[in-house]
Amino acid sequence: MTKLSDEQQRDFEAAAFRRLVSHLRARTDVQNIDMMNLTGFCRNCLSNWYREAADEAGVALDKAQAREIIYGMPYELWREQHQTEASVEKQAAFAQNQPKDH
DSSP: OOOOOHHHHHHHHHHHHHHHHHHHHHOTTSOHHHHHHHHSOOHHHHHHHHHHHHHHTTOOOOHHHHHHHHHSSOHHHHHHHHOOOOOHHHHHHHHHHOOTTO
């Protein structure tokens, strides 16, 4: 395995994260509940992790700001434009499989 410098690792991780965020912004057809049911995380989780990283660095970032960074627009606007009602089955799966740290 190629040995990466700390800077290379950070830069590659940042690039992968930016690509993930870009991909999720383009895939508005994929609902957060679907992501949670399949992977155990969603766009909101990413925004929470982003905000936690900012907090650890001493940067004040509120929930709405972090969500806008991930969604590419205010969260409420994204919900109005893209969120659909989850089926009873999806809601039941979410309730059963929700990670304990959420």
